[in-house]
Amino acid sequence: xxxxxxxxxxxxxxxxxxxxxxxxxxxxxxxxxxxxxxxxxxxxxxxxxxxxxxxxxxxxxxxxxxxxxxxxxxxxxxxxxxxxxxxxxxxxxxxxxxxxxxxxxxxxxxxxxx
Amino acid sequence: xxxxxxxxxxxxxxxxxxxxxxxxxxxxxxxxxxxxxxxxxxxxxxxxxxxxxxxxxxxxxxxxxxxxxxxxxxxxxxxxxxxxxxxxxxxxxxxxxxxxxxxxxxxxxxxxxx
Numbered sequence: 001x002x003x004x005x006x007x008x009x010x011x012x013x014x015x016x017x018x019x020x021x022x023x024x025x026x027x028x029x030x031x032x033x034x035x036x037x038x039x040x041x042x043x044x045x046x047x048x049x050x051x052x053x054x055x056x057x058x059x060x061x062x063x064x065x066x067x068x069x070x071x072x073x074x075x076x077x078x079x080x081x082x083x084x085x086x087x088x089x090x091x092x093x094x095x096x097x098x099x100x101x102x103x104x105x106x107x108x109x110x111x112x113x114x
Numbered sequence: 115x116x117x118x119x120x121x122x123x124x125x126x127x128x129x130x131x132x133x134x135x136x137x138x139x140x141x142x143x144x145x146x147x148x149x150x151x152x153x154x155x156x157x158x159x160x161x162x163x164x165x166x167x168x169x170x171x172x173x174x175x176x177x178x179x180x181x182x183x184x185x186x187x188x189x190x191x192x193x194x195x196x197x198x199x200x201x202x203x204x205x206x207x208x209x210x211x212x213x214x215x216x217x218x219x220x221x222x223x224x225x226x227x228x
Contacts, residue, residue, distance in 0.1 A: 004157070031213055041201060041221035048215060056215055091157050097213050102148045105157030 002026060004106035006092050007074075012112045013082045021109045022074040025094030031055065032075050033095070033103060034067060038088040049075065050097075082113045117141045118206050120219035128227050133191040135222050137204030140185065144206040148216065149178060149189045152201045161202075162189070194226045 005024040013019045025032050034046040045059040049069040060067070064082075069075040079086055089110050095103035119138045127133045135149075145166040150158035164171040164178045164187070171178050177190045191198055201223050205216040 033215065041203075043203070043216075043218040045215040045217070050213075055213070059215065093157070095213065102150070102160035102163055104160065105150075107155070107157045 004092055004094050004104055005074075006090075006106035006109050008109060009107070010110050010112070012114060015083060015113055016081050019079045019082050019086070019111055019113075021077045021090050021092075021111070023076070023092030023094075023106060024074040025092070026104060028096065029094035029104075030097050031095040031103065032069050033093040034075075034077050035091045035093065036088045037091060037108070038085075043091070046077070079111075082111075084113050087111060087113045115140075116220075117144075118204055118217050118219040120202075120204055120222050122222050123220070124223040124225070126225045126227060127194045129196055130193045133189075133194045133198065133224055133226065135189040135191075135202050135204075135224065137187045137189075137219055138185060139187075139206050141206070141208070141217075142185070143208040144217075145209065146207045147178070147180060147187050148205045148207070149176075150203045150205060150218075151198075152203060152221070158203055191224075194224075196226050196228050199224055199226045 007022045032049045036044045047057045047060045047067050048055040052069050064080045067077045089108040091108045093103040093105040148163040149161040151161050152158045162173050162176045180187045201221045203221045204219040207214045
């Protein structure tokens with residue numbers, strides 16, 4: 001499809017529970033990015049993939065966060081043992097790669113940890 | 115350390131007039147700059163970009179100006195329309211804007227009054 005599809009739109013987890021978010025990039029896009037928007041207007045880069053390979057993981061917290069992009073499956077971002085501070089909107093984006101102008105974002109998953 | 119700064123949290127403009135949104139950056143390694151527009155409950159939408167080898171890029175009503183010596187860029191929207199009301203994010207990247215992570219500013223809320 002021509003949009004980045006993120007599911008679910010909303011996710012509520014109790015502290016300590018696991019959260020798993022999904023992202024289907026645009027077909028033909030080889031790069032996938034995850035961003036976290038904690039405060040209303042502050043985006044933090046988490047991780048990017050080139051196909052199924054990690055491209056840049058400099059923003060990923062060392063503990064509790066993991067991500068995958070496997071062939072023929074949506075990409076996923078998993079948070080083990082969620083904390084209140086993980087409450088945020090998580091955006092996925094995809095790109096064709098070099099030569100493209102910017103990338104296309106999904107509409108986000110709002111994670112609320114209670 | 116905020117590498118990309120948007121010092122005006124909000125801007126109000128009359129319909130038909132020019133909107134000027136400003137952005138400053140500190141990292142001289144940035145070579146690609148983008149503007150994204152965001153409506154509530156949606157992901158950011160790519161608007162316009164500029165490479166560091168240029169000082170101006172125009173697309174319809176939108177023009178981005180880059181002043182490398184001042185590490186400053188601006189987005190001009192003319193004429194402004196009520197549908198332009200949204201949060202505008204400036205973003206920067208090193209080594210291109212479609213494969214590498216973007217560093218975002220904190221956004222400027224533009225309100226275009228009819």
